[in-house]
Amino acid sequence: MTSPSIHAMPEHWTELSAAKRRKRLCSEEVEALKTSCAKDCGKEHVAECSSCYGKVLDRMCLRYTESQDREWFTQRRAFLHELEGFFQDARDRKRSLKCIEARIESEKEAWYRWVLRKYPEFIAVSDGGVNQDELRGMLDDPDRSRQELVSMMLEGAGKPPGWPASVEAFAEKVAATKADPAEVKQLYVAEFFMDRHTGHVLENAQRYLDEYAASETMLLEDIIDKIASDFQESRICQPQRDSHRRRLDELRRAKTAFEQNKLQAKGQLCGNQAFTASEELYNLPPCHVCGKTVDSNGVLSCSLCQAVTQMGGSKKLTGDHVEADHDCEAGGRCVQLRDEDVEMDDGTSQAVSCRECIDQKRMTLYCSYRCAGENIAEHRQSAHGVETEAEDARGLVALTEQVVESTLQRENPGLGMSRVD
Known part of the structure; x- marks a missing residue:
């Protein structure tokens, strides 16, 4: 290129x-x-x-x-x-x-x-609701001022945080390096490739950072050119990726429902032995179809919600809610969505929960230790108001299955939950 x-x-x-x-x-x-x-x-x-x-x-x-x-x-x-x-x-x-x-x-x-x-990548990234045809038309219209062009570009691409003071401050930092290449590169890496809150490399930036750091002659503009080229190629391949992602989501939902059913079935089998579950677990809503009272012995309720209920929290015990209530907290930043072709078989793919949320009698789930490590800092900042260092992430989560198992056994001695293979 x-x-x-x-x-x-x-x-x-x-x-x-x-x-x-x-x-x-x-x-x-x-x-x-x-x-x-x-x-x-x-x-x-x-x-x-x-x-x-x-x-x-x-x-x-x-x-x-x-x-x-x-x-x-x-x-x-x-x-x-x-x-x-x-x-x-x-x-x-x-x-x-x-x-x-x-x-x-x-x-x-x-x-x-x-x-x-x-x-043209300046226009290509203007996806914030700006009419791109109007923007292109402004480029050839002498009656539209430069200020109008600038305003529309900022509306489309988005203003940097703290604009314009942050831009001026960064320019001063660059000037303070006195054009020393090593200092300038170090400043660029920290500003454009790293998340200042977590200390992690920004999402999808690692390969660009590796190439930039390995070269003594590459300019920041070269990286921008590469990103723009990859962006154009990505747009061409987007329909195929969307199809693959939809199929992946379908398979993931089916797997989640299947695993939930197995766990719940095992829990019911254990409950049919001479043990009695806590009263809270019998507090079921009426039948969604006929409105009649539901026989608790004939219903599979959500084990995660059972655990939250017995902690003292409030959750619906039944219903088609697994995807909505128990999806990965990372959402669109989930590592399984980002790395959809990577199979995590190193033992890190077990679901985990935020320990502080558990203390507050609720479940905030991540699909794996790896996903929590990359995303829990943002959750703790927004939900708990605390800063989190990247290296501390693993100690801030607990295996979800262990939490559910220990809660059920503590509140219902002898009533356990195990995975059926």
Whole structure:
């Protein structure tokens, strides 16, 4: 895959830092010229002094024509040549500074439209409800301002957290590295590849991180190009993946229901021996079809809900609710959905539950230790208000089967639950 970004523009953060630095330096030197003119020439405004006004215009012109850094305008030779003529007209009092500022703004808008055309992934990721046809139409409509383009892109792609202060702060961090390659790469890895809350590599980012970390010459833009290319390929294959995922979900639901039925059947067999279950387990709802009272001896109720009920919680004991009530807490981030072709046979695929939720008399399930390790930090932050380190995740969950078994045996001595193979 060819990478257009190497030749098209520098690292975006480097460019932003350079622009801020050059703009600040130009402003400081222009203010110094104005102060000197007021002091030495006695003019109230520098425009009244032909000599000093010419120096101010020269310094402004050099801001663009002799910039030592790569900025948005440095490759636009025709514009820079035209700009020199504009500043000469201003020296001859044939053109105002406002006219020059308007021309610079117009060229910057043309540059921004060029970036969006050259890098269509900016449009491709705009899936936040923005009309993509309208966005593409704006690129060729001179009556739509750059600010309108920026606003629509932010609406579609989403604003970074803390925008715009967070972007400015990160640009300052990059500038503080003084372009040291190792420091810049370390900063990029922490900012763009890692989850700052869990310390884990972001979902689906590991292979990009490995490639970026292994190369001394690869730019961040190269990684963006690779992600965009993979995104386009992924869209082509999406229908087939959706079909596979639906089939996988069907098989998973069937397996869950089958395992639940086996456990419940075994529990009922044990209960038919000379043991009596707790009174709470007889508190069944009326029949969903006829509305009559249900014979508790003829019903298979959910073992997980039995355990929660006997802990002191409140759950429905029967009903078609396994998928809704006992699905993996990770949802769309579940490792089995992400790695649907990987069979976990290392003993880590047993369902586990959040220990703190168990203490609060409810069950929050994960399909495996591995899935809990990657996702429980977010759950503990939102449900319990505590920060969690990635290495602590395993000690914060318990095997669901052991919890259910011990609860049933504690509350109903002799009434056990075992897996039927």
